[in-house]
Amino acid sequence: MANKVKEAWKSGKAVVNGWLAIPNAFSAEMYAQCGWDSVTVDMQHGVQDYLSCVACFQGMQPHGVLPMVRVPWNEPGIVGKVLDAGAYGVICPMVNTEAEARALVQYAKYPPKGTRSNGPIRAGSYGSGGTYQKTANDDVLVIPMIETQTALDNLEAILDVEGIDAIYVGPSDLGLSLGMEPKLDREEPEIMKIYERLLKETDKRGIAAGLHNGTPEYANKMIKMGFKLVTILNDVGLMVNAAKSAVKIARG
Amino acid sequence: MANKVKEAWKSGKAVVNGWLAIPNAFSAEMYAQCGWDSVTVDMQHGVQDYLSCVACFQGMQPHGVLPMVRVPWNEPGIVGKVLDAGAYGVICPMVNTEAEARALVQYAKYPPKGTRSNGPIRAGSYGSGGTYQKTANDDVLVIPMIETQTALDNLEAILDVEGIDAIYVGPSDLGLSLGMEPKLDREEPEIMKIYERLLKETDKRGIAAGLHNGTPEYANKMIKMGFKLVTILNDVGLMVNAAKSAVKIARG
């Protein structure tokens, strides 16, 4: 499978990413037909586990979106399992040090670049002719989350780790870490300055910067600012907002 | 449990009803917090079966919405099972004759009004003090769908069947039956005339009329016209519309 996110980034484009918290293949397959470039199964805060991730991937597969996962933690067992399941990108929370970034890359790459174990049980069938193992080290996106003061302190060292394709910013956790309220679509100057630094440092290294957003309007603004991977809420968040609005209008 | 839909109807109010096609309790529990009066698990066209209906009911229960089901067909086995699971209303597709309406009432009521078998395994625990069986015949809403020319031909006879609390109109099937395109939010004069007849005949008998809608604006208009039970699309339809819109805005 061509990694359409990687290709978009090569040509300088931003990608719009979906986010799945509902552990259901039917929901995922309908959501995957809405225009997203990639769709990420959120195994950290979403109501997802490994088998629901597989089910969501099965629902998504016919619809041409790049399958990604946010793993619950930087741990080799689960990183290996979601890659075998067919993830073409791994977003990993709370990567705060160079060592943690190196570990993540190790878990996600086959030797000699890493220590991933061979057995791409579903991933292998995305490709053609059994070529998966030859191209996976290049195709699979490794994306640590930068979302704490510690990560900012170690930013350059993290970004210099070979094998990192992008970073992803969680604005709520970043805020909490800095003593602010946990929320999305932030406007604080302090945060804006951090975003600018992240964009500058990633851009310098040919790494994409991603951001989780609460509204499509803010996401669009962030694309213009330079972010190359934007997500808007998640499946259930969009549904709840739409339902609340529908009820109000129907009641008049 | 007080049947808040029945109470609303008694006081002349219309209710806004949710509709679940996603077979998942988490999705259902989030959706149930959006302001609906009742939420219906759609076992006919939704991706739902009996156990997913139970799961959705479990997700909905803390949030104060009346649980209802659209059964896949007018069949005693499944009517009994969803009532035992806790449905306080049964919407039944394709009720076209007086005999079919009588059968539906029979399946949904305990003796002597019907032939429902005793065993309200989840329903019993909605109540308090083991009173469920004493009040169920009054509390459970029996709602045949009027959605074919045959049903219109037999309308008065259907409505005169004792034990019917409301009717529900499926505009797509009604259209198909009349040789029109299957769609919601219809404006054809021929259909409007049918709606007027339905409202008149139901109103005369103290029966509520319900309608499936594609947009909240149309639903609001239908409340003003006299419908007492309006649904807007379903969970997945609202999510898909919201997601398509978010992608477009984010891309700018």
Added chain:
Amino acid sequence: MANKVKEAWKSGKAVVNGWLAIPNAFSAEMYAQCGWDSVTVDMQHGVQDYLSCVACFQGMQPHGVLPMVRVPWNEPGIVGKVLDAGAYGVICPMVNTEAEARALVQYAKYPPKGTRSNGPIRAGSYGSGGTYQKTANDDVLVIPMIETQTALDNLEAILDVEGIDAIYVGPSDLGLSLGMEPKLDREEPEIMKIYERLLKETDKRGIAAGLHNGTPEYANKMIKMGFKLVTILNDVGLMVNAAKSAVKIARG
């Protein structure tokens, strides 16, 4: 697999039957180790469907209890499916006429005795050497429920239908049908008289009579009265009673 219930009945013994409402294989496998002769998955009022029945059967299988099912309704599709899944007995609710009893037997027997379709996907592996189809017509118990006034009116005609191995009495539904409260462990003289008639008529024909009970003490009394198949509540009922008692004792 030897049908140990049939063997017990041949030697004049009563069997103690378990009843599963919890749709879970782990729960079923633990429950199956408690001393029951047979365990019945209740697909009518239990929270069970076809796949949960299969799962419960899988949990029960190592533990030597005869697997039975109460089907939700007298319908050929589901009778065939639970037999294929490995049920060695089918309890069918609301069999009120000779015609309904004949239909049930038809659904449960291979030609020439009935119209069951061949394909015992799990049932076949209970046996050895592919002999299942040759013995199934003899081994599988067909057990209509007698639980309405209509059934009592037609009792002899129902019992005379060839192929019926036992009847099963639902005291709650029987009570409802007679205008009494729905409850188990009844003591009304009117009901006792009915039980005596049922025992006499079944005994005369070499048919076993079964009864659903609320307490083991009452079940024991009914065995002494002549019932050959007694059930005590179900899995969840026993658990709830035990839990309520434990909480009270712990609080002192």
Added chain:
Amino acid sequence: MANKVKEAWKSGKAVVNGWLAIPNAFSAEMYAQCGWDSVTVDMQHGVQDYLSCVACFQGMQPHGVLPMVRVPWNEPGIVGKVLDAGAYGVICPMVNTEAEARALVQYAKYPPKGTRSNGPIRAGSYGSGGTYQKTANDDVLVIPMIETQTALDNLEAILDVEGIDAIYVGPSDLGLSLGMEPKLDREEPEIMKIYERLLKETDKRGIAAGLHNGTPEYANKMIKMGFKLVTILNDVGLMVNAAKSAVKIARG
């Protein structure tokens, strides 16, 4: 979605059909990549229900096989549900009379040809541009099973029912009905004569004839004889045969 089975039949070709008894999307997606033209979820004798059928369809969808279902029984609720789920063909067991064949066609076709209700929740997304409802009556294959003496007695009347695309023969049930052993890959002259009659009568009417087979060699012979739809065992049967053979060889 183009109905590749229908196209093959138009050009006079036979199709090789897979058969799913394992209720799992992963198993289905791997099996769907083995070269079948169509894959049928067996809800009659397979360990399948409605939601496992949906899961199998999700697993199959990216791999270009036509999704079909064998329903458990000729019943409008389940026929409607599997079509909504995306089945492009319905194989229905035990169709023994013209009336049963007419009923099946009714359940499977939208008005005015039948009484199918509108709501193709997954099926709609196989197509493009919302055209599903306009083409479904032509695209969806209606395939009654001819597997009893009664069906043979009524053969011409059944085949003359408008809307039937093919018939499917269950050799085990056919054998049982004729007083023979239930088995596949039959060689009895009596059966061969029946097959010849079926091929002659279907061919005359432009209807395809299908057959369930136990070995690929026999299936190939049947294609040569004129059958246009051949199935070989099912997923689990092929696996079990392969596993038994592997164990033997490994042991030496």
Added chain:
Amino acid sequence: MANKVKEAWKSGKAVVNGWLAIPNAFSAEMYAQCGWDSVTVDMQHGVQDYLSCVACFQGMQPHGVLPMVRVPWNEPGIVGKVLDAGAYGVICPMVNTEAEARALVQYAKYPPKGTRSNGPIRAGSYGSGGTYQKTANDDVLVIPMIETQTALDNLEAILDVEGIDAIYVGPSDLGLSLGMEPKLDREEPEIMKIYERLLKETDKRGIAAGLHNGTPEYANKMIKMGFKLVTILNDVGLMVNAAKSAVKIARG
């Protein structure tokens, strides 16, 4: 949601806690109506994983019991996930050192007290008005298990870790660690002396002490001794005991 366990402890009362090993929402919802103050999903030794925990929580929610989890191990990924799912208490096995206790507190608290990541997908909806994140650090109970000799050696250091609300004793593991048989409801003087020390040291620090029990009578005795959190077996254990007893009585 008010933390009724915390409130009970403040007023000096003991709480009676349920324990779920059966991975099923229906079983959980029935069990939750038996009078427990809190119900703990046992993800260590119970047949539970993350999604079954969510399902159990959904079943429990309407019935007013405090939801807690025993995690399988002291690991940040799973601690975060169960808190997001709505756990208001985390019981963690095998906390043997001060460092392990500190780690547990870190995983369970938002900054600045810990490193928990923001995203309370279900937990957020227990509260009202989006206040969850502001009160979670106070509301969520952190409960390390003291069940080895090493833990006893480090007891004071563990108890001095800020943020610990209670300890929980596993008598079987404690026994194994001390070279004794693994069992509940212990009476060995050596164990009693340990319990007295635990009660003294926790009481001194305003920390509650909890204990797993085999019978309600022993649990009651332990409440009198000073334990503030007592559990009696688990769901399946109570069911099995009740079923074995019922079979015996029914057989006479």
Added chain:
Amino acid sequence: MANKVKEAWKSGKAVVNGWLAIPNAFSAEMYAQCGWDSVTVDMQHGVQDYLSCVACFQGMQPHGVLPMVRVPWNEPGIVGKVLDAGAYGVICPMVNTEAEARALVQYAKYPPKGTRSNGPIRAGSYGSGGTYQKTANDDVLVIPMIETQTALDNLEAILDVEGIDAIYVGPSDLGLSLGMEPKLDREEPEIMKIYERLLKETDKRGIAAGLHNGTPEYANKMIKMGFKLVTILNDVGLMVNAAKSAVKIARG
């Protein structure tokens, strides 16, 4: 339960092991009847998680195969959970050092040999009379995988760790680690030399050597070479090969 693998090894025999990637109890129960000595649920590269492992064990249990698990990673939480679920053998990937081997043994043994926590919720019921905990340390097989250059470098130290019953070789990962293609059934002299060393060193210590194979013919050759535990592909691999072959033959 007698550990038939251990007994076979004691008498010098090799065992043939099955391998489950399909997360389904029905598939597992059919596969378990094919002649395997043991069947391993592959939680590393198979589409399996904890609850699907439990389901597969339930399907396997009546059929006399020793239940084993390949865990996803060397982590105490999951090792404990699969043993409680009833695994009588744990195959652990990527054990590269003596310390890792020691940790694995610790996780798998009760005190004083290790730190496994007591609570064999399903495992306990395999035995009789509550003897499980007394024999588990002897019965449960601990099997580290040797599949990297690092592991070969540390081979003697790993093998000398007390409590290791066997090793298991993953030829694909071993190849990757040595800079070769990932594949099974290897013939490279370099690999053969490694196999000879492994057989010599394990044999010397009374430890069995196991190997994953792609064909039964190669597996048989490896038994002759001295391997005592051979696996052939997995459930889905055998099915896919058989299905591809069947399609080809049917097409002619």
